[in-house]
Amino acid sequence: MNSVHSEVEEISITDLVLKLKEWWRFLLYNWIYIAIAGVIGGGIGLIYANSQKPGYIAELNFALEDAQSQGGLGGYAGLASMVGVDLGGSGGGAFSGENLIEFMKSRAMIEKTLLSTIEGNSKSQTLANLYIDINQYRKSWEDDPKLKEVQFLPLSDRTKFTRSQDSILGKFYKDLIKNNLTIVKKDKKIGIISVIVNSGSETFSKAFAQTLVKKVSEFYIETKTKKSVDNLAILQYQTDSVRRALNSAFSGVASAVDLNPNPNLSRQVLRVPQQVRQVDIQANQAILTQLVTNLEIAKVSLRKETPLIQIIDNPILPLEVTRFGKLKGIILGGFIAGFIAVCILVMRKIFR
Structure with a gap:
């Protein structure tokens, strides 16, 4: 019984690793969309930083x-x-x-x-x-x-x-x-x-x-x-x-x-x-x-x-x-937009 349990656990971990690799390849394949979203978010963050009064x-x-x-x-x-x-x-x-x-x-x-x-x-x-x-x-x-x-x-x-x-x-x-x-x-x-x-x-x-x-x-x-x-x-x-x-x-x-x-x-x-x-x-x-x-x-x-x-x-x-720094606005805006893009891509793949 113990050997069977170990085999099942090993198979489950292997499946998990394979699944993660599959998702990683999927995100790399769609990196252009994530990058575009990050650039757009960084631009929005820069505009927001410039609009904030000291x-x-x-x-x-x-x-x-x-x-x-x-x-x-x-x-x-x-x-x-x-x-x-x-x-x-x-x-x-x-x-x-x-x-x-x-x-x-x-x-x-x-x-x-x-x-x-x-x-x-x-x-x-x-x-x-x-x-x-x-x-x-x-x-x-x-x-x-x-x-x-x-x-x-x-x-x-x-x-x-x-x-x-x-x-x-x-x-x-x-x-x-x-x-x-x-x-x-x-x-x-x-x-x-x-x-x-x-x-x-x-x-x-x-x-x-x-x-x-x-x-x-x-x-x-x-x-x-x-x-x-x-x-x-x-x-x-x-x-x-x-x-x-x-x-x-x-x-x-x-x-x-x-x-x-x-x-x-x-x-x-x-x-x-x-x-x-x-x-x-x-x-x-x-x-x-x-x-x-x-x-x-x-x-x-x-x-x-x-x-x-x-x-x-x-x-x-x-x-x-x-002041709300420009660099802070670019990094924060790019990160948030990139994260949202990743979430959208993942949800689309799951629903398909």
């Missing part, structure tokens, strides 16, 4: 500053809390690590960036209008009256946008996230984040990367320091109020003395207004001293929380250029 890559690196720790403010914060003052310094978990990257990719931040104004060619325009120009969208909008006249003007009110404008911004957002924008952490062990923009315009790539980080930084700082800013405003208002009351008390003492410069010692009632003003002065002085201390602590706390984003590397002109 891409300009802008890379911006920044580090996120950890503002969660109070550092040397611990003692001050405890002192302030004793008198009911909250110095802020809320945690930034919502903006840490991967959360910050996803936040930077959010539609709100992308739209704010697109609607930002840049200066160039002696005129101001939004990044949204520049994106329309570099992608030549207006040619495809010529037959649509709703889109033909759409403009995103500088300092325009986002709340008054039309349905068409909202739709266009939504499309731009999806295109940018899919084709133009990459945001990654350079290393999981370090907090440096890279923003990479690849577009057909050197101006757009650089401006979009810088503006996106700027908008995120502004929103981030505003959110992180909102509580501290509110507390600072309250402390400043209270300090100013007490200072005005103290000045008024000093004026009251002076007025009382002027009205009765030589008081009759036998009539104590005449000294009451002056004594009341003295009590007000002492009380307001104590309150003002405490408020000024808390106000300075709040200012230090606010300074420690900002800035939160530190730029490490800005994109510098000229930017790195990427």
Whole structure:
């Protein structure tokens, strides 16, 4: 039985080798068709490579500053809390690590960036209008009256946008996230984040990367320091109020003395207004001293929380250029066309 099985296996392998040789001879016989297909495919690949516009890559690196720790403010914060003052310094978990990257990719931040104004060619325009120009969208909008006249003007009110404008911004957002924008952490062990923009315009790539980080930084700082800013405003208002009351008390003492410069010692009632003003002065002085201390602590706390984003590397002109190489187009096009020709020849032989 084993010898019979070996003979069958040997015959099967021999048949397979013979079959492969037969197919190889068949392809060699029809090499001219494969070569013609390869030349045509290479030509198509060359045309495709020439038609592709170069891409300009802008890379911006920044580090996120950890503002969660109070550092040397611990003692001050405890002192302030004793008198009911909250110095802020809320945690930034919502903006840490991967959360910050996803936040930077959010539609709100992308739209704010697109609607930002840049200066160039002696005129101001939004990044949204520049994106329309570099992608030549207006040619495809010529037959649509709703889109033909759409403009995103500088300092325009986002709340008054039309349905068409909202739709266009939504499309731009999806295109940018899919084709133009990459945001990654350079290393999981370090907090440096890279923003990479690849577009057909050197101006757009650089401006979009810088503006996106700027908008995120502004929103981030505003959110992180909102509580501290509110507390600072309250402390400043209270300090100013007490200072005005103290000045008024000093004026009251002076007025009382002027009205009765030589008081009759036998009539104590005449000294009451002056004594009341003295009590007000002492009380307001104590309150003002405490408020000024808390106000300075709040200012230090606010300074420690900002800035939160530190730029490490800005994109510098000229930017790195990427192109679909001609040689790559010829080789890739020729290979694909030759492979298709082989498949067609094989299928024709099988069906015959």
